Amino acid sequence: MVLLGASKDPKKWGFIILANLIDGGFRGxxxxxxxxxxxxxxxxxxxxxxxxxxxxxLAVIVVPPSSVVSVVKDCANKGxxxxxxxxxxxxxxxxxxKRLQREMVQVAxxxxxxxxxxxxxxxxxxxxxxxxxxxxxxxxxxxxxIVAQSGTVAISIARRSVVKGFGCSKYISTGxxxxxxxxxxxxxxxxxxxxxxxxxxxxxxRDGLRFFxxxxxxxxxxxxxxxxxxxxxxxxxxxxxxTASLAGSDAVFEAVCKQAGVxxxxxxxxxxxxxxxxxxxxxxxxxxxxxxTAGGGWGVLAADACTRLGLExxxxxxxTLTELDSFLPDWWNxxxxxxxxxxxxxxxxxxxxxxLLRCAVVDSAILLSLMLALPVRRLRxxxxxxxxxxxxxxxLSAIGDTFxxxxxxxxxxxxxxxxxxxxxxxxxxxxxxMTYALGERNxxxxxxxxxxxxxxxxLVRYSEYLRSVS
Amino acid sequence: MVLLGASKDPKKWGFIILANLIDGGFRGxxxxxxxxxxxxxxxxxxxxxxxxxxxxxLAVIVVPPSSVVSVVKDCANKGxxxxxxxxxxxxxxxxxxKRLQREMVQVAxxxxxxxxxxxxxxxxxxxxxxxxxxxxxxxxxxxxxIVAQSGTVAISIARRSVVKGFGCSKYISTGxxxxxxxxxxxxxxxxxxxxxxxxxxxxxxRDGLRFFxxxxxxxxxxxxxxxxxxxxxxxxxxxxxxTASLAGSDAVFEAVCKQAGVxxxxxxxxxxxxxxxxxxxxxxxxxxxxxxTAGGGWGVLAADACTRLGLExxxxxxxTLTELDSFLPDWWNxxxxxxxxxxxxxxxxxxxxxxLLRCAVVDSAILLSLMLALPVRRLRxxxxxxxxxxxxxxxLSAIGDTFxxxxxxxxxxxxxxxxxxxxxxxxxxxxxxMTYALGERNxxxxxxxxxxxxxxxxLVRYSEYLRSVS
Numbered sequence: 031m032v033l034l035g036a037s038k039d040p041k042k043w044g045f046i047i048l049a050n051l052i053d054g055g056f057r058g059x060x061x062x063x064x065x066x067x068x069x070x071x072x073x074x075x076x077x078x079x080x081x082x083x084x085x086x087x088l089a090v091i092v093v094p095p096s097s098v099v100s101v102v103k104d105c106a107n108k109g110x111x112x113x114x115x116x117x118x119x120x121x122x123x124x125x126x127x128k129r130l131q132r133e134m135v136q137v138a139x140x141x142x143x144x145x146x147x148x149x150x151x152x153x154x155x156x157x158x159x160x161x162x163x164x165x166x167x168x169x170x171x172x173x174x175x176i177v178a179q180s181g182t183v184a185i186s187i188a189r190r191s192v193v194k195g196f197g198c199s200k201y202i203s204t205g206x207x208x209x210x211x212x213x214x215x216x217x218x219x220x221x222x223x224x225x226x227x228x229x230x231x232x233x234x235x236r237d238g239l240r241f242f243x244x245x246x247x248x249x250x251x252x253x254x255x256x257x258x259x260x261x262x263x264x265x266x267x268x269x270x271x272x273t274a275s276l277a278g279s280d281a282v283f284e285a286v287c288k289q290a291g292v293x294x295x296x297x298x299x300x301x302x303x304x305x306x307x308x309x310x311x312x313x314x315x316x317x318x319x320x321x322x323t324a325g326g327g328w329g330v331l332a333a334d335a336c337t338r339l340g341l342e343x344x345x346x347x348x349x350t351l352t353e354l355d356s357f358l359p360d361w362w363n364x365x366x367x368x369x370x371x372x373x374x375x376x377x378x379x380x381x382x383x384x385x386l387l388r389c390a391v392v393d394s395a396i397l398l399s400l401m402l403a404l405p406v407r408r409l410r411x412x413x414x415x416x417x418x419x420x421x422x423x424x425x426l427s428a429i430g431d432t433f434x435x436x437x438x439x440x441x442x443x444x445x446x447x448x449x450x451x452x453x454x455x456x457x458x459x460x461x462x463x464m465t466y467a468l469g470e471r472n473x474x475x476x477x478x479x480x481x482x483x484x485x486x487x488x489l490v491r492y493s494e495y496l497r498s499v500s
Numbered sequence: 501m502v503l504l505g506a507s508k509d510p511k512k513w514g515f516i517i518l519a520n521l522i523d524g525g526f527r528g529x530x531x532x533x534x535x536x537x538x539x540x541x542x543x544x545x546x547x548x549x550x551x552x553x554x555x556x557x558l559a560v561i562v563v564p565p566s567s568v569v570s571v572v573k574d575c576a577n578k579g580x581x582x583x584x585x586x587x588x589x590x591x592x593x594x595x596x597x598k599r600l601q602r603e604m605v606q607v608a609x610x611x612x613x614x615x616x617x618x619x620x621x622x623x624x625x626x627x628x629x630x631x632x633x634x635x636x637x638x639x640x641x642x643x644x645x646i647v648a649q650s651g652t653v654a655i656s657i658a659r660r661s662v663v664k665g666f667g668c669s670k671y672i673s674t675g676x677x678x679x680x681x682x683x684x685x686x687x688x689x690x691x692x693x694x695x696x697x698x699x700x701x702x703x704x705x706r707d708g709l710r711f712f713x714x715x716x717x718x719x720x721x722x723x724x725x726x727x728x729x730x731x732x733x734x735x736x737x738x739x740x741x742x743t744a745s746l747a748g749s750d751a752v753f754e755a756v757c758k759q760a761g762v763x764x765x766x767x768x769x770x771x772x773x774x775x776x777x778x779x780x781x782x783x784x785x786x787x788x789x790x791x792x793t794a795g796g797g798w799g800v801l802a803a804d805a806c807t808r809l810g811l812e813x814x815x816x817x818x819x820t821l822t823e824l825d826s827f828l829p830d831w832w833n834x835x836x837x838x839x840x841x842x843x844x845x846x847x848x849x850x851x852x853x854x855x856l857l858r859c860a861v862v863d864s865a866i867l868l869s870l871m872l873a874l875p876v877r878r879l880r881x882x883x884x885x886x887x888x889x890x891x892x893x894x895x896l897s898a899i900g901d902t903f904x905x906x907x908x909x910x911x912x913x914x915x916x917x918x919x920x921x922x923x924x925x926x927x928x929x930x931x932x933x934m935t936y937a938l939g940e941r942n943x944x945x946x947x948x949x950x951x952x953x954x955x956x957x958x959l960v961r962y963s964e965y966l967r968s969v970s
Contacts, residue, residue, distance in 0.1 A: 478769065
């Protein structure tokens with residue numbers, strides 16, 4: 031690939047992107063282009079695309095806006111078929127920028143070149159180790175595709191996925207969508223075998239009808255989860271000056287999502303929370319939820335959140351209660367949520383979840399406490415570094431085992447089990463390690479009850495949609 | 501203090517609590533009581549309260565439910581004036597438990613003893629290093645009081661405060677509230693000089709009218725932020741079996757909060773997010789918000805969230821636009837949100853915030869990007885440990901400086917500045933350090949735009965309430 035506008039100045043985008051390409055370990059050759067440099071970061075610099083010894087697959091363009099058109103022309107003449115224009119200063123800044131943008135697209139198209147951007151923060155293809163983007167985040171290869179009409183939001187989604195231990199199939203900051211549009215990316219990702227779920231951020235569509243038809247087809251193949259901004263007049267105004275997007279009516283977008291099977295979420299946290307659940311959970315056959323907690327407050331909050339989201343916290347039938355009686359202490363609450371009171375043994379956690387999954391009137395299980403299932407509960411303050419390491423290993427392995435058992439249950443009963451639990455000690459660095467380790471096994475531990483409810487509600491919605499169109 | 505039910509078994513509560521008391525470094529003497537032990541964790545064990553060489557201030561009780569009444573009687577006879585009953589198995593498990601609970605209260609009252617609990621996970625008073633609780637979390641002394649009708653939720657609030665770098669004045673898990681009620685704690689915390697903000701979780705009140713009158717008085721002195729559960733029938737049922745609470749009508753509770761100046765929130769994240777803002781931000785004089793972003797998507801999401809929450813994303817007057825023109829590149833969007841495009845200098849961040857605060861039609865500012873204000877943006881992958889440490893120090897100090905400047909502006913203009921920003925690299929451990937370091941300076945960096953909007957909206961609501969009653 032060729033980087034047009036490569037720079038020696040560590041503050042400039044042309045340097046940062048080159049550094050990311052190198053640090054990312056791109057498998058192909060990198061050709062920096064800058065008419066005034068000889069060498070940057072150990073790479074030979076070319077004066078122009080014309081001088082390159084071969085025709086690269088991809089051009090990444092960060093030259094100033096006034097030079098973009100001529101640079102795109104050079105690329106097209108060289109036979110380059112795809113370009114990412116990171117440079118800003120086009121349609122989003124007014125009429126002059128709009129004209130420049132049209133000219134750029136015209137030049138590219140007549141030269142047989144596809145363009146991504148402009149005004150974006152780059153693309154990634156981790157399976158090729160292609161990290162052609164501004165922020166220094168390097169998601170490993172994985173099942174999540176990110177496509178966003180905002181570089182900041184795109185990178186936030188990537189960050190949230192990475193710290194949860196999930197990798198990324200493709201990352202696309204779409205920018206002004208001068209040539210390739212959001213719908214084009216959707217179509218591409220639908221066919222991309224590495225992509226299992228598509229997480230998107232949109233401000234508006236150039237062609238709402240095409241979006242509808244595309245999304246309707248794609249959502250049958252793999253889940254599409256979207257965060258849409260610009261619902262308010264102030265937000266819509268901001269969207270125009272951001273990526274020249276017309277946000278359109280929020281009610282229309284809502285209806286389109288419903289009919290196209292698109293899962294719409296309210297913020298970037300929800301986007302990733304729901305996205306990662308869709309990777310490994312079976313879709314529930316109905317709205318009925320069973321909850322296991324060890325800490326009543328969590329159970330009350332979960333029951334509230336489930337009800338608010340249209341889920342049904344069912345009454346458990348007698349045979350399920352009897353099954354639970356057989357291993358829970360006499361004074362357990364005999365209700366849903368199942369509250370694992372003091373006196374319950376550690377294996378009661380997984381057994382209770384299994385009792386729920388076995389139960390005919392339960393479609394999904396929510397588990398709100400891991401602590402009880404863990405063998406080691408207490409790390410003294412004066413503990414040595416070695417002891418602490420050993421404790422961490424023991425805990426991580428116990429947590430892994432518990433999730434392993436839950437995964438088996440999920441598999442056997444084909445019903446989702448969503449875990450939201452905190453650990454009863456304030457060790458943020460251990461929690462980080464746990465979250466990451468779980469993600470690498472395709473597991474998630476949410477922290478709050480309403481997050482679990484939100485995940486189940488969206489699995490249900492998607493499941494209902496798929497059944498309605500099948 | 502005396503611990504009744506101290507145990508040698510590391511899995512038992514009587515051990516865990518004793519270990520926490522010792523590890524917490526309690527300033528007073530600790531007397532473990534257990535008729536069958538001689539020594540636990542290096543402390544002499546007493547056979548009974550009667551045998552203690554002095555009368556302790558506080559009794560913490562973890563004996564089995566059937567022994568609680570006689571133990572409370574012993575304590576009262578010894579002249580102990582306050583007890584925390586951690587033991588569960590009372591009103592929450594049915595009629596038998598209710599009788600036992602009534603008997604316990606009767607015995608305590610007739611002996612002149614106050615009781616907290618039962619069925620709670622403990623109390624903390626960090627300024628005395630009193631950590632008499634089940635979970636091994638040790639918040640430092642600080643301005644946040646936590647009072648909750650659920651131990652799990654209480655500890656979750658504590659965890660969230662601690663990892664944000666904020667300490668705790670008092671921690672009270674109220675349990676079944678057999679003797680002391682939520683309202684008693686509110687009254688106490690209102691007068692507690694260490695407490696600057698009260699964060700609470702409630703499932704229901706014994707005496708709704710008293711709660712109303714108490715909360716109305718307390719909220720004039722310091723902010724009361726509450727998370728209420730049990731709004732749904734399923735949640736209300738769970739609340740009964742949890743702490744025998746009657747959740748009551750949610751609409752009534754909502755009206756009570758409004759009239760009593762209580763800030764009601766939707767989940768534990770919001771509780772802490774809003775709570776910490778109330779510690780250091782001035783209250784806004786109106787609903788008009790100015791937004792500074794460096795990443796358009798964030799700005800659009802913030803504008804949407806503000807509008808949804810009843811805030812006004814105002815049009816900026818000409819003189820403010822002219823002020824911004826003087827230091828922003830020509831192609832900036834000249835609107836609100838102010839989008840700090842490429843080309844803006846680092847100091848544009850603080851200058852833009854100041855332009856907003858100076859502006860007569862802006863009551864609060866939201867800042868959505870720190871990155872631009874930071875000098876070091878790029879850490880190469882191959883960086884050595886030393887270089888990384890140096891980089892972290894430089895970054896932390898730059899972040900601290902920026903917040904210092906923002907604090908000065910907040911002080912000078914007496915308008916809140918709420919920051920929500922992510923750093924453009926996926927280094928969760930650095931972010932943890934940053935969050936903690938900021939908290940120690942009484943500063944917060946939220947991560948998402950809707951969190952900032954939620955914080956401002958609640959500052960506005962509380963401010964409007966206070967003005968309406970003053």
